[in-house]
Amino acid sequence: MYSTGIPHFLRNGFFVSQFSAPTILMCPPDFYGIEYEINPWMSRSRASDSKLAQQQWHALRDLLEEVGAEIRLMPPAQGLPDLVFTANAGLVWNNTVYLSQFRHEARQGETPLDEAWFQSVGFETVPMTGAWSFEGAGDALFCGQTLFAGYLIRSDAGAMQWLAGQIGCRVIPLQLLDEHYYHLDTCFCPLSANEAIYYPPAFDDYAQAAISAHVENLIPVSESEAARFACNAVVIGRKVVLNTGCPELERDLQDRGYEPHHTELGEFIKAGGSAKCLTLRLDGEDAAIWPGVN
Numbered sequence: 001m002y003s004t005g006i007p008h009f010l011r012n013g014f015f016v017s018q019f020s021a022p023t024i025l026m027c028p029p030d031f032y033g034i035e036y037e038i039n040p041w042m043s044r045s046r047a048s049d050s051k052l053a054q055q056q057w058h059a060l061r062d063l064l065e066e067v068g069a070e071i072r073l074m075p076p077a078q079g080l081p082d083l084v085f086t087a088n089a090g091l092v093w094n095n096t097v098y099l100s101q102f103r104h105e106a107r108q109g110e111t112p113l114d115e116a117w118f119q120s121v122g123f124e125t126v127p128m129t130g131a132w133s134f135e136g137a138g139d140a141l142f143c144g145q146t147l148f149a150g151y152l153i154r155s156d157a158g159a160m161q162w163l164a165g166q167i168g169c170r171v172i173p174l175q176l177l178d179e180h181y182y183h184l185d186t187c188f189c190p191l192s193a194n195e196a197i198y199y200p201p202a203f204d205d206y207a208q209a210a211i212s213a214h215v216e217n218l219i220p221v222s223e224s225e226a227a228r229f230a231c232n233a234v235v236i237g238r239k240v241v242l243n244t245g246c247p248e249l250e251r252d253l254q255d256r257g258y259e260p261h262h263t264e265l266g267e268f269i270k271a272g273g274s275a276k277c278l279t280l281r282l283d284g285e286d287a288a289i290w291p292g293v294n
């Protein structure tokens, strides 16, 4: 039912990308719900409306396709309500995926399914080493060639250092302070090699200074728009897809030559996630510029 349609792609030992367009992994919300509480947004007393969640997820999928993305699907699984947040499956680097090792037991059952899916479509999968927690593209985001790495709440700094060593890239560790912004992708969003959206109060002083020193053009968001998950945006070339209720950020994006698109994702905010959390770029987190989508 959920065919992936991805061909095998390694020829003569050279990496040949299997993707000819920005490609995104999503997981239908068939078994989505608020079944446990592992971040301050989640409350079992605030159930999600499953019909509305389906509608919002499909509207996001349609919008991503409209702005030029191809969507691949991970089959949903009963008992794993947060599998919809594919950003947390791992960190994709060329044809390798560094798999997550979730902090909370409630999500640990996702990793074997992620591993099997990635292997079935020809990715090399690398498990996290030792006892370090690591939550994939929720906490590890490339801005240009540099890996920006959120740690403390969900991922461990040691995991990020190890990853950077494996990949051979520079890593900027960023300590997260606020339990509401527990993953880096809830408070930081690279737009291009030298441009990012961020919510400064989510970071300690050192992290704020590191971001300012390494990213030339920063767009700070207000407290109220941060709480609408303004930073949890999906960037496809110059197009930016995000939740509703972020008019100031949309204006700032337009002023910088970006084209914002919004769609309501309130049912997923109940679990502490929005557009970016529901997606994983399979052609890499680097803000790749594709012909025809700008």
Ligand code: ARG
Binding pocket: 038, 039, 042, 082, 085, 087, 088, 107, 137, 138, 139, 183, 185, 186, 271, 272, 273, 274, 276, 277
């Ligand atoms: N309920 C999920 C959790 O707390 C939400 C994950 C959101 N994902 C993200 N990439 N920020 O783990």
